[in-house]
Amino acid sequence: MSTSTIIPTVAVEEDFRTRAHNALGDQQLRNNFRTAMDSLMTKRAAAFSDAHEREHLRALGNAIKARALSKLPDLLEQLEQNLTRNGVTVHWAETVDEANGIVLSIIRAHEARQVIKGKSMVSEEMEMNHFLEARDIECLESDMGEYIVQLDHEKPSHIIMPAIHKNAGQVASLFHDKLGVEYTKDVDQLIQIGRRVLRQKFFEADIGVSGVNFAVAETGTLLLVENEGNGRMTTTVPPVHIAVTGIEKVVENLRDVVPLLSLLTRSALGIPITTYVNMISGPRKEHELDGPQEVHLVLLDNGRSQAFADSELRQTLNCIRCGACMNHCPVYTRIGGHTYGEVYPGPIGKIITPHMVGLAKVPDHPSASSLCGACGEVCPVKIPIPALLRRLREENVKAPDAPHQVMRGQGSKYSRKERFIWNAWAKLNSSPRLYRLFVLCATRLRALTPNNVGPWTQNHSAPKPAARSLHDMAREHLAKQGDR
Amino acid sequence: MSAKQNILGKLRKSLTGTTPIADNFDVELVTQPYTYSAEQRIPQLRKLMEAVHTEIHLSTAEDWPVLLGQLLRDRQLPSLLIAPTTPHGQQIAQHWSNNPDLPTLKSYDRPMEEWKAELFNDTPASLTGTLGAIAATGSLILWPTREEPRLMSLVPTVHFALLKASQIRDNFYQVQQEFEWAQGMPTNALLVSGPSKTADIEQVLAYGAHGPKDLVVLILEDQ
Numbered sequence: 001m002s003t004s005t006i007i008p009t010v011a012v013e014e015d016f017r018t019r020a021h022n023a024l025g026d027q028q029l030r031n032n033f034r035t036a037m038d039s040l041m042t043k044r045a046a047a048f049s050d051a052h053e054r055e056h057l058r059a060l061g062n063a064i065k066a067r068a069l070s071k072l073p074d075l076l077e078q079l080e081q082n083l084t085r086n087g088v089t090v091h092w093a094e095t096v097d098e099a100n101g102i103v104l105s106i107i108r109a110h111e112a113r114q115v116i117k118g119k120s121m122v123s124e125e126m127e128m129n130h131f132l133e134a135r136d137i138e139c140l141e142s143d144m145g146e147y148i149v150q151l152d153h154e155k156p157s158h159i160i161m162p163a164i165h166k167n168a169g170q171v172a173s174l175f176h177d178k179l180g181v182e183y184t185k186d187v188d189q190l191i192q193i194g195r196r197v198l199r200q201k202f203f204e205a206d207i208g209v210s211g212v213n214f215a216v217a218e219t220g221t222l223l224l225v226e227n228e229g230n231g232r233m234t235t236t237v238p239p240v241h242i243a244v245t246g247i248e249k250v251v252e253n254l255r256d257v258v259p260l261l262s263l264l265t266r267s268a269l270g271i272p273i274t275t276y277v278n279m280i281s282g283p284r285k286e287h288e289l290d291g292p293q294e295v296h297l298v299l300l301d302n303g304r305s306q307a308f309a310d311s312e313l314r315q316t317l318n319c320i321r322c323g324a325c326m327n328h329c330p331v332y333t334r335i336g337g338h339t340y341g342e343v344y345p346g347p348i349g350k351i352i353t354p355h356m357v358g359l360a361k362v363p364d365h366p367s368a369s370s371l372c373g374a375c376g377e378v379c380p381v382k383i384p385i386p387a388l389l390r391r392l393r394e395e396n397v398k399a400p401d402a403p404h405q406v407m408r409g410q411g412s413k414y415s416r417k418e419r420f421i422w423n424a425w426a427k428l429n430s431s432p433r434l435y436r437l438f439v440l441c442a443t444r445l446r447a448l449t450p451n452n453v454g455p456w457t458q459n460h461s462a463p464k465p466a467a468r469s470l471h472d473m474a475r476e477h478l479a480k481q482g483d484r
Numbered sequence: 485m486s487a488k489q490n491i492l493g494k495l496r497k498s499l500t501g502t503t504p505i506a507d508n509f510d511v512e513l514v515t516q517p518y519t520y521s522a523e524q525r526i527p528q529l530r531k532l533m534e535a536v537h538t539e540i541h542l543s544t545a546e547d548w549p550v551l552l553g554q555l556l557r558d559r560q561l562p563s564l565l566i567a568p569t570t571p572h573g574q575q576i577a578q579h580w581s582n583n584p585d586l587p588t589l590k591s592y593d594r595p596m597e598e599w600k601a602e603l604f605n606d607t608p609a610s611l612t613g614t615l616g617a618i619a620a621t622g623s624l625i626l627w628p629t630r631e632e633p634r635l636m637s638l639v640p641t642v643h644f645a646l647l648k649a650s651q652i653r654d655n656f657y658q659v660q661q662e663f664e665w666a667q668g669m670p671t672n673a674l675l676v677s678g679p680s681k682t683a684d685i686e687q688v689l690a691y692g693a694h695g696p697k698d699l700v701v702l703i704l705e706d707q
Contacts, residue, residue: 032686035686035687036686036687039687040687050517053513053517056510056513057513060509060510060513060514063505063508063509064509066505067504067505067506067507070499070502070503070504070505071504071505072495072499073492073495073496073499074504076491076492076495077492086671092486092487092488092491093487094487094490094491098487142694143684144682144684144685144693145682145684145685148684148685161683161684161687162684163684163685164687166685166686167686168685168686168688171685187685187686187688187690188690190685190690191682191685191690191692191693192692194693195692195693195694198694199604199694202694203600203601203604218666219665219666219668219669220669221669227680227681227682227683227693228680228681228682228684228693228694228695229638229680229693229694229695229696230693230694232634232638232674232694232695233638233694233695236634236635236638236672237596237635247491247495252507253507253509253666254660254665254666254669255509255657255660255666256509258514258655258656258657258660259513259514261656262514269683272532272620272621272622273621273622273623273675273677274677275536275676275677275678275679275680275681275695276674276675276676276677276680276695277623277674277675277677278672278674279669279672279673279674280671280672281669281670281671281672281673282671283671284671285671287630288628288630288633288671289592289593289594289595289596289630289633290595290596290633290634290635291628291633291634291671291672299491301487301491301494305491305494305495305498308494308495308498309494309497309498310498314498
């Protein structure tokens with residue numbers, strides 16, 4: 001692939017509100033998402049038909065992740081020790097630049113030119129495709145959905161179903177235009193076209209890059225789940241396998257993955273298990289006939305330690321990336337994944353992205369929610385997403401010079417005028433004399449209240465104070481009762 | 485300071501004054517709903533695996549090579565990749581020697597690099613053993629070895645897998661305990677729950693994405 005076909009390219013020039021507005025007007029996009037999300041919600045509900053079992057399992061999932069986070073540094077060291085003992089090289093990266101540098105140095109050490117990738121959201125964080133292609137190294141996605149979006153110079157719009165914003169007709173046109181194949185809307189045929197192209201790439205690739213679903217500290221095992229087999233191809237055929245993952249993916253014991261795996265596949269796709277559960281504990285041994293000669297693991301921080309520093313925000317790191325929160329989100333379903341403009345869309349994106357890129361870059365993320373609570377209700381590891389959104393809203397209006405810096409880019413929505421109004425409002429409601437004076441004015445001068453009050457009156461009629469206050473009427477009512 | 489020191493330093497600082505959360509793993513939750521009687525195991529496994537397009541045949545420890553030969557002929561498969569040094573490989577070789585018109589047998593007896601093109605382009609089917617299966621999720625347990633390497637169950641278009649009925653376990657937890665996986669994992673362990681599939685285009689399920697298009701399980705009722 002030449003450098004002229006570099007991703008990324010989704011129009012992220014405008015701000016969140018403009019993108020949301022545009023997405024809402026795109027009927028095709030809305031149909032594609034509505035259909036897909038309805039189906040995913042139905043499948044999940046069917047997979048958790050026993051609510052009692054589901055709730056106990058969610059509690060266990062939450063406890064496992066909380067326990068892992070409560071000893072995260074020790075588990076990371078244990079993981080490194082066991083992987084090293086198994087022959088895997090472990091690398092640490094604080095930033096995406098460092099992580100890309102590590103990957104590049106491994107690629108250069110092998111004079112590699114072709115990289116094949118299994119699905120990995122962390123590599124999306126790193127914009128690895130873009131980074132490597134700029135250095136004239138082909139980096140091809142092999143997950144069918146990822147391949148489709150890469151071919152169209154887009155980014156994934158969903159963390160589990162990257163091409164969910166497209167319908168078969170759109171994929172058919174894309175394959176016809178880009179691969180020169182005959183136009184067909186038949187999904188089986190489209191998948192076979194992808195299989196043919198990518199088989200050759202698996203065959204040729206010098207390096208395979210994958211993500212990790214769970215890293216088991218106890219055994220030094222990288223566990224990957226997938227349905228297509230591209231993950232197994234990526235981690236088995238090329239001579240070198242590089243796994244990239246966030247530092248929060250480590251769990252303590254092998255048995256911990258039993259409930260987490262069940263929660264993950266049922267929440268994501270409504271299936272009891274994925275076609276493949278691939279547990280990798282080392283490179284090819286001397287007597288073995290296949291498998292990579294080298295396995296590397298890159299552990300990436302990229303803002304996760306910031307979330308970790310606050311005991312409430314730390315819960316963000318419970319996430320096992322199932323996507324259930326976006327499937328159930330009324331906002332995500334209507335505006336689609338690209339509107340968020342970042343790697344992780346939907347509710348989980350709104351609470352994790354600010355740690356990765358700073359609140360100032362995504363000032364609208366915490367407020368792009370109706371706080372309906374669906375995300376928190378379905379989260380398999382019980383992340384209180386609505387509470388965390390409210391918390392991020394608070395951090396977002398803190399004065400920039402506030403002493404306690406919790407978030408990079410915090411206070412990006414701070415406004416002195418708004419702060420003044422809220423302070424005045426608080427004063428008014430905590431001083432009886434002022435309050436009475438205010439109520440007197442509001443009721444007597446109600447004719448003077450404005451008809452246009454900013455965004456509120458775009459969709460609602462302007463609020464008008466009543467002629468008499470509730471206090472006033474209650475007083476009169478009680479007085480009458482006293483008369484009786 | 486290295487990246488590792490910085491990351492661990494930050495994490496440790498954030499945990500100052502806290503104690504690790506106790507391990508309260510409730511085994512019942514992952515075993516009790518997923519426990520089956522001996523009679524239930526095959527139907528349970530079969531239901532889940534067939535739901536995702538796995539082809540399942542019941543056979544016996546003696547007769548399965550005949551069935552295998554028939555299945556290969558029905559599919560008009562020209563060759564089969566086997567592990568000749570395993571007991572089941574020897575059983576196949578024996579049956580084949582008495583039936584010379586059966587498809588050609590091939591073996592994965594050299595490093596993948598030495599015959600990669602043939603493996604990818606001219607190996608339509610393979611047969612491997614399994615360590616057993618998991619009834620709760622409808623999964624085969626594969627633990628690739630020198631005799632049956634990892635790609636043997638992945639690259640050929642049709643994968644035949646042998647499963648002894650007595651080795652069907654109830655759930656994943658039980659498997660981890662029985663095999664003592666926590667004490668040591670192989671370089672690669674796999675759960676395989678059907679042929680390769682994808683629903684990445686419009687959520688329409690399509691089989692044969694990157695791995696085998698067909699998974700055929702021969703269950704040997706050996707009790």
